[in-house]
Every structure is written in structure tokens, then in C-alpha cells.
Amino acid sequence: MPGPLRPHIACPTTSGTGSEVTGIAIFDWLERHAKTGIASKRLRPTLALVDPDCTLTLPASVVACSGFDVLSHALESYTALPYTHRPKPESPAARPMSQGANPFSDMACTEALRILGANIVRAVTDPDDTAARERMMYAATLAGIGFGNAGVHVPHAMAYAVAGLVKTYRAPEYPGDGALVPHGMAVIVNAPAVVRFTAPANPGRHLEAAALLGADVRDAAPSEAGEALAERIETLMQATRMPNGIGGVGFERHDVPALRDGALPQKRLLAIAPRTVGAQELEALFERALRYW
Numbered sequence: 001m002p003g004p005l006r007p008h009i010a011c012p013t014t015s016g017t018g019s020e021v022t023g024i025a026i027f028d029w030l031e032r033h034a035k036t037g038i039a040s041k042r043l044r045p046t047l048a049l050v051d052p053d054c055t056l057t058l059p060a061s062v063v064a065c066s067g068f069d070v071l072s073h074a075l076e077s078y079t080a081l082p083y084t085h086r087p088k089p090e091s092p093a094a095r096p097m098s099q100g101a102n103p104f105s106d107m108a109c110t111e112a113l114r115i116l117g118a119n120i121v122r123a124v125t126d127p128d129d130t131a132a133r134e135r136m137m138y139a140a141t142l143a144g145i146g147f148g149n150a151g152v153h154v155p156h157a158m159a160y161a162v163a164g165l166v167k168t169y170r171a172p173e174y175p176g177d178g179a180l181v182p183h184g185m186a187v188i189v190n191a192p193a194v195v196r197f198t199a200p201a202n203p204g205r206h207l208e209a210a211a212l213l214g215a216d217v218r219d220a221a222p223s224e225a226g227e228a229l230a231e232r233i234e235t236l237m238q239a240t241r242m243p244n245g246i247g248g249v250g251f252e253r254h255d256v257p258a259l260r261d262g263a264l265p266q267k268r269l270l271a272i273a274p275r276t277v278g279a280q281e282l283e284a285l286f287e288r289a290l291r292y293w
């Protein structure tokens with residue numbers, strides 16, 4: 001951003017992006033078939049008006065997709081490389097917004113995960129459950145505060161390729177025509193594959209996230225953390241009619257190299273992954289994301 005922006009009052013109309021409290025703006029770069037973002041502290045709105053009544057008429061599919069975006073913001077920030085493991089800036093003010101997991105973002109993300117686990121299925125399946133939709137709106141803003149100060153990693157990096165390279169799939173209940181994998185859907189179809197891969201970096205946090213989302217992990221060993229969390233996400237996806245992996249939105253094995261090349265340039269995101277992710281790892285993750293159940 002070349003300079004300060006005009007005052008900006010942001011009023012979200014879905015419970016998803018959290019962009020009313022972040023310094024991130026995402027856009028489609030049509031010529032490159034890429035979805036990407038710009039990030040600057042100057043993009044953070046002056047004021048957020050968060051009114052859950054704005055979401056009462058949303059179709060179920062939109063509530064589900066935006067809800068899984070929230071889930072992934074919270075989960076990715078909570079499992080991101082801790083800020084203490086990243087290069088130290090000259091001064092605290094020079095820290096990037098995507099600085100990695102930190103105590104402040106942890107607080108927002110764990111609470112957002114707890115709310116998500118208890119409300120996402122209710123909010124999607126019962127349009128009259130206004131209490132659940134209100135909780136989802138709060139979770140979206142909370143997760144925005146969290147990931148806006150920590151950063152998201154691999155599922156979001158992969159999502160840009162999934163959304164950008166979509167062929168003919170169009171999500172139900174979205175107005176307009178043409179191929180479309182909504183952002184939250186493009187993210188969550190990667191998430192189970194990613195958490196199975198990232199869990200060994202911090203099994204405790206992955207188990208905790210599974211429990212916050214409603215899984216019973218009392219007897220789970222640290223080595224089972226990735227599976228426990230992935231299974232819980234898959235259960236929530238099935239309960240809300242999400243597609244079965246990237247295969248469910250029209251991708252096949254021969255598309256994996258293009259998907260890998262589409263995700264690889266997302267350096268800001270991959271830099272805070274809890275494990276090193278390069279071309280080989282991305283290829284393996286997209287292969288595993290083809291189908292889950």
C-alpha cells in the first residue's frame with residue numbers, strides 16, 4: 001500500500017472471511033487463472049459493524065462454505081509455526097502480519113474452534129436456528145482477529161490453486177453461472193490431507209483442535225492426532241454436504257502437477273507451515289486430497 005487509505009467501515013454479509021478485522025484483500029487474477037491476495041496493515045478497516053442478522057437469509061451452502069473458511073483460519077493459525085521460530089525482526093513493530101502462532105492469536109483461535117464445533121452443523125442444516133448463525137458470525141470475526149495476527153498456511157495455499165484451476169464444477173445455491181469453487185470449500189477439501197501431514201510437528205495442538213471441534217480424543221495417542229483431527233473434519237464436511245476432496249470438485253490425478261504449480265508461489269503462507277512444504281510435499285498432499293470417504 002503506497003499510503004494511508006480513506007476511513008473504511010466494513011460490514012460483513014457472510015460469516016466467513018473475517019476481512020472486517022484483517023489487513024488482507026483477496027482477488028481473482030483472471031489472466032493467470034489464479035486467486036491471490038495482498039496484505040498490508042493499512043488495509044485493516046477503521047471500524048467493523050458485525051451484525052449476524054445479515055446472514056439470516058444465506059443459503060445453506062453459503063453458510064457451510066464460509067463456516068469452513070472460519071474453521072480453517074482458526075485451525076491453520078493455531079497449528080502454524082510459532083512466531084518464536086521465525087526470523088526476528090529489527091523491532092516488534094516490524095513483524096509481518098503473518099508472524100506465526102502466538103499467545104494472542106491462540107486465544108482467539110481456540111475459542112473460534114470451540115464455537116465452530118458446536119454450531120456449524122446446526123447453522124447449515126436449520127435456517128431457523130438464529131442462535132447458531134449468531135455464534136458463527138462471532139466465530140468468523142474472532143478467527144479473523146486470530147489469523148490476521150498469525151497467518152494461515154497449507155490448506156489456504158492449496159485453495160488458491162483449487163479455486164483458480166476449477167474446470168466446470170459450480171457450488172450449489174451460489175447465484176450466477178460459470179465454474180466456481182467458493183473459497184471456504186476450496187480450503188476445506190485440502191484440510192484433512194494437510195492435518196494428517198502436519199500433526200507430527202505438534203501432536204498436542206492437533207489433538208486439542210480435534211477436541212475443540214467436538215471429537216472424543218481421551219484415549220488418543222499423540223501418534224493418532226492427525227487421524228483424529230482429519231476424521232472430525234471429514235465428519236463435519238459430510239454432515240454439511242461438502243464435496244469429497246478435490247475429486248468432488250472435478251479434479252483428477254492428472255491435474256495434480258498443475259495444482260502443485262498453482263500452490264507453490266504462495267510463499268507468504270507456506271513460510272509459516274509447521275513442516276517444510278515444497279513441490280514434492282504439495283504433490284503428495286493434492287494426491288491425498290483427491291478423495292477421503
Ligand SMILES: [Fe+2]
Nearest residue numbers: 017069073183
Ligand atoms: Fe480464508
